[in-house]
Amino acid sequence: MQRHTIVVLGIITLLIGCGGGGSSSSNTSNPTPATTPQSTVGHAQGVYSGTTSSNTAFETIVLPNDSFYGIYGTLSGNVLLVDGMVAGQGTSGSTTFTATVNDFLFTGAVTPGSINANYVAASSISGTLSEAGSPTVSFSGTAIPASQFNYNTAASLSQISGSWIGTLLDGSTATVNISSSGSFTGSNSGCSFSGMIAPDSSGKNFFNITMTFGASPCLRPGQSASGVAVDYLLSNGVNRQLLAGLTSGNAFGSAFVATR
Numbered sequence: 193m194q195r196h197t198i199v200v201l202g203i204i205t206l207l208i209g210c211g212g213g214g215s216s217s218s219n220t221s222n223p224t225p226a227t228t229p230q231s232t233v234g235h236a237q238g239v240y241s242g243t244t245s246s247n248t249a250f251e252t253i254v255l256p257n258d259s260f261y262g263i264y265g266t267l268s269g270n271v272l273l274v275d276g277m278v279a280g281q282g283t284s285g286s287t288t289f290t291a292t293v294n295d296f297l298f299t300g301a302v303t304p305g306s307i308n309a310n311y312v313a314a315s316s317i318s319g320t321l322s323e324a325g326s327p328t329v330s331f332s333g334t335a336i337p338a339s340q341f342n343y344n345t346a347a348s349l350s351q352i353s354g355s356w357i358g359t360l361l362d363g364s365t366a367t368v369n370i371s372s373s374g375s376f377t378g379s380n381s382g383c384s385f386s387g388m389i390a391p392d393s394s395g396k397n398f399f400n401i402t403m404t405f406g407a408s409p410c411l412r413p414g415q416s417a418s419g420v421a422v423d424y425l426l427s428n429g430v431n432r433q434l435l436a437g438l439t440s441g442n443a444f445g446s447a448f449v450a451t452r
Contacts, residue, residue, distance in 0.1 A: 232284045233258055236311045237396065238343045239422055242333025244321075248275065250331060251435060252317070253422055256394045258282055260291065261420055261437035263447045270426040270433070270451070274298065274361050277437050277447045278321065279419075280307070287311060295323060296445030298361050304442075314343065341424035347391035347399050349374050352423050356434055358450025366448060383410035389421060398422050401436060415440060426451070 234256040241251045244264065249272060252262035258281065265275040275298050282291025291307040303326070309319025318332040335343070349372060356368045366380035370389060377386045387403030399421040407413045419438035426433055436448040 232286050235286065235313050236284055236289060236317065238314045239336050239341060239398075239424070240317050240333040241336055242317075242331060245330040246327075250333065251336075251422075252278075252333065253398060253420060254317075255398070255420065256392075256396060258284055258289075263435055263437060263449065270428060270431065272433075272435070272449050274359060274363075274447050274449050277361060277445050278305070278307075279437060279439050279445060282307065284311075293321070294439075294442050294445065295321075296361065296439070296447075298363060300362070302442065302445070336424060339425075339429075340427065341397065341422075343397045345397050346395045347397045347423070349389075349391065351432070352389070352399070352421075352434060354452075356450035356452060358434070358448050360448055361446040368448065368450070381409070385410070392420075401438060403438060412440070412444065415444075417444065417446070421448075 236254045237256050239251065239253045241249070243249055248264045249267045250262055250264040251272065252260060254260045260280065260282065262278040263272065263274055264278070266273045277296045278293050279296070280291045280293030282289050288310050293305050293307055295303040295305050297303065303323050305321055305323035307319055307321055309317055311317040314335055316334045319330070321329045321331065353370050353372045356370070358366060360366050360380060364381050366378055368376055368378040370376040374388050374390045376389055377384070384406035385403055387401060389399045389401045392398050392400055401421055402416065402418045404416045405412050405414060417438040417440040419436060421434060421436035423432060423434045431451050434450045437445070439445040
């Protein structure tokens with residue numbers, strides 16, 4: 193099964209104050225000009241893919257607000273077979289970031305952890321994922337080639353509308369039908385779900401998703417989840433892959449990986 197790791201970044205601001213002074217005489221001093229606060233929010237945004245020290249493949253997206261989703265697993269040709277998903281919110285410096293995350297496993301277990309990494313914006317990311325009771329995992333990835341994916345081009349519903357058949361985090365098969373307006377319906381092992389998918393308002397190449405599960409036999413009847421999706425051309429230049437990550441607070445997370 194495939195793994196993707198998505199990594200997210202946060203904020204550092206530097207404030208330098210003004211100085212001024214005077215004396216009882218006619219001498220005066222000029223105030224020191226204030227500098228513009230420096231923010232690193234969104235500096236690491238982009239989509240990256242790579243491998244980990246545990247021999248899993250991953251794909252991650254760092255969003256403009258520094259939240260992230262990462263899916264990981266095993267590559268079978270061009271297709272990612274999912275083992276889990278890491279999601280969270282982090283804090284970034286100009287080249288480094290840390291994040292508190294949850295690792296949503298295919299078994300349904302949720303494990304908290306932390307990420308420490310270095311990045312070159314829109315180029316590469318590498319670091320470690322630490323979880324209590326488990327060996328630290330290192331990872332290294334690079335941006336998906338521009339011939340397959342352009343993060344700085346707005347996402348297009350026309351690229352993803354239609355039918356997709358793919359795999360969920362638990363390994364089961366799901367079918368999703370996306371309309372030209374972004375509404376979608378789907379089914380998995382008798383469980384029906386529906387929702388909306390829309391290009392992000394930032395103009396970057398990813399979608400926002402909201403979804404609600406139907407009645408039983410869904411494991412979470414009536415519950416809602418939200419997340420993001422990325423669509424890109426595979427290296428064969430013919431097929432497209434759709435990756436979606438969804439979470440409902442810290443209690444539940446799932447991923448959908450489909451190729452057509």
